[in-house]
Amino acid sequence: MLQTEFPFTLPCGYVDARGNLHRQGTMRLATALDEIEPLQDARVRANEAYLTILVLSRVVTRLGDLHPVDVRVIEGLFSADLAYLQRLYVQINEVGTTLFETQCPRCGLRFSLDLTEGGDINDASAGL
Structure with missing residues (x-):
């Protein structure tokens, strides 16, 4: 979907x-x-x-x-x-595009998700 x-x-x-x-x-x-x-x-x-x-x-x-x-x-x-x-x-x-920037609702940490199957979670501060 x-x-x-x-x-x-x-x-x-x-x-x-x-x-x-x-x-x-x-x-x-x-x-x-x-x-x-x-x-x-x-x-x-x-x-x-x-x-x-x-x-x-x-x-x-x-x-x-x-x-x-x-x-x-x-x-x-x-x-x-x-x-x-x-x-x-x-x-x-x-x-x-398979990267999506988001934020943890609990701690506020911003990070990027790779939405491809088996993608990694990348820290947004790592230049993404």
Whole structure:
């Protein structure tokens, strides 16, 4: 069975207007429409970098108790969190990717899992 949704934990987290911190979320696999439709948006035509914001707002399906996640939420992320989501997007949407970064819910240790059959668990601090 194909995995289409991937849980994540942001390094910093999104702080909403009430001061609540949202770190755990879910990202789904992108569709062709997720990548093509935002290209027609005027904000992308004015600034190509905005494409990242629009695509992530489509594929991040939950962040804390926020769902759906809209453009304003992605715009409000800290730079470290935006970079994290960009890397995760590439990992889960790139053909042949078998490494998935995750975090132990008990101790907080970040590590990468090789999702191939018989793959190793690699410490994320080892350069992955």
